[in-house]
Amino acid sequence: MEKQTIATHDVDMHEEMRRAFAMLSGKWKLEIMWLLNQRVYRFNELRKAIPGITQHMLTAQLRDLEADGLVSRTIYAEVPPRVEYEMTEKARGLEPTMNALAAWWAEFGSSIPSRTTTRGRKASGQK
Amino acid sequence: MEKQTIATHDVDMHEEMRRAFAMLSGKWKLEIMWLLNQRVYRFNELRKAIPGITQHMLTAQLRDLEADGLVSRTIYAEVPPRVEYEMTEKARGLEPTMNALAAWWAEFGSSIPSRTTTRGRKASGQK
DNA sequence: CTGAATCCATTATGATACTG
């Protein structure tokens, strides 16, 4: 008897996916990947493109992504120094995912509450 | 001249997407949404399905998702009590995204380092 | 037995200053 996909995905696939979720679960990783999915960015370009992020966090998240093989870091020995971040070949395969996410948001994003970013804020009259 | 999509996405779209990133950036949210995308889950079912998560975190993340209108919570007045978590109509639109993510991982997930979950762990001989 | 709340330790993230 061969095992075949039943509904949408298999239960075992969940096991496999966990690593994928882990490497994308950082607070700014999705946004960073979204940007890098479009073009190559320099450190400060990313910093300016992501309003709330700090240098510390940007550095940390980029290193995480780099360690996971999703982002490559290229240092140019120039003055002033220049460091470019680019998606790796592996990460470029995420484009369909980014497109699907964008399509979803374009369709359902309009019907959204007000929540800012993190939890902790009172859910305003959430009963 | 009409403005048309140039590369993949527009810069302004990034602005719009930020809220989407925020509501999916929780540490376990992607995984929770992945599971709920397949079927309805009870609280403890989710807890068992997500190995590393604690009750505290599961509760918190579910409330976040609920507050963002991605998950609905249904309480059944039974004994023993039962609470089911289900994707909202809005969140169901995420299925293509989940599928794209799964397809990506199926293709590129094999070429992965060892990193466990978070940063901080030495990237085992990573230079 | 299910689900939530509390206390405390550890980690992640935010803010600012400083260096190559």
Place this chain on the structure above:
DNA sequence: CAGTATCATAATGGATTCAG
């Protein structure tokens, strides 16, 4: 420009306790 260092705060992990 591209980080690193340091400290403060928030988020998360772990165990226990509480409520229905």
